[in-house]
Amino acid sequence: MRWLRFEKEGKSHYGILEGNTVAQVAGGPFTRHRRTGKTYPLRSVKLLIPVQPPTFFCAGLNYVEHIREQAAKRGEAPKIPTNPDMGYRFQSALVPHGHDVVIPRDAGEKVQYEGELVVVIGKQAKHLTEKNALDCVLGYTIGNDVSERDWQRGDRTHWRGKCCDTFKPMGPWIETDVKLETLKTTVRVNGQVTIEFPTNHMLFGVRTFIASLTKYITLMPGDVIWMGTEGSAPNLKHGDVCEIEINQIGTLKNKFVRER
């Protein structure tokens, strides 16, 4: 089942996507809900981010080749994390599928995508185990953890390197029926495939991160966990279009433009 959030005539609604038809819903996936009976063609609605997360968690370094390649680019030895330490991002940077990513005027050339699986939490949860970790998950969407590498390395925090306005595209919708083991991430820039990788080949998987996190932290409905990315990416420039596809979920597509 696919949950999406959309704007129609100036108001935001949740909907259920069936083929190319959106069935409007009163309420949403985190509360009681019912179909209103109204339907719209998918192409006629404006997609919003599928959820405004109360807390925005981000796993960070979670694929071994990504860690090795980023370290090699800096001429350093790779530091492979030994524990699932959770990072986080600014909610203010989130934009939906189809929204432009605006590269700040004074950003450097090393603006890159990171294609990520996003876990969407459906239920309040604490003290989960690896075995029951997925009980709190509503479904999955896609994130692009856009990064400006000079700021990421040079600043004391990731505020500009990762969290400039529009640097966190998320969407297009939440898919509730996913087999993690068979997911594949494919990234295309201007239609050309730049990387493909098995989405679930993580250093620490979804179950491990949720079990670890909920030892200390209560997850709430609507929280998101971005699961990190594999490999390295080319620099993106004004006019480039980046698509992140995860089979079973969908494709998150955004154009990059440089601020005038």
Added chain:
Amino acid sequence: MRWLRFEKEGKSHYGILEGNTVAQVAGGPFTRHRRTGKTYPLRSVKLLIPVQPPTFFCAGLNYVEHIREQAAKRGEAPKIPTNPDMGYRFQSALVPHGHDVVIPRDAGEKVQYEGELVVVIGKQAKHLTEKNALDCVLGYTIGNDVSERDWQRGDRTHWRGKCCDTFKPMGPWIETDVKLETLKTTVRVNGQVTIEFPTNHMLFGVRTFIASLTKYITLMPGDVIWMGTEGSAPNLKHGDVCEIEINQIGTLKNKFVRER
């Protein structure tokens, strides 16, 4: 003027505090609002965090003595930040005035307070200057950036060191009329003063941080910016009561208990 959020008969409301009387309001400080005519004695209502922030910014290292003392404790040379790089915290850790801070069962002994001024944003804002930075500010509250120092140093992120459930007390209310230059922070543990410092003696002040941040990031109504702390703190143990007072604003008081 003092805005607070409170629970009464299972519902949350905004109110305006006048002396020891709470005037209930429909709406709140970030939307249209009007007095309902209902009033309550302050002691009869349960205080909530004064705002659930869309994004939770945190300045981090922002007082020179704090940076020097923390470095000395680790036997390192102090690294004074050269730019106002903004950090952030998990919203999930926020609790109100009067709520217990629960020290996790397996936390070490070095659980410490950090008394901080909190800026509450009232209006959407981008590209502010140092001159007009305060135009977007609704008012100020108080935060306790509780830290477990072993996790803070040892983990790759601040997820456990700073963001365990209940580690971010914030309140008791928002004061809109504040003279930054004359603020003084006083911290007491079990009634004994442990530190006093001029609140505004920051490395980078409120105007500087807002001007810097809004070059890249849009602030939204309800966002909070925690401004860092001065000096060092004793270890807190089960049963200790920590009060952070900032004159003109109020006192944020929380008991520390260790998880059984």
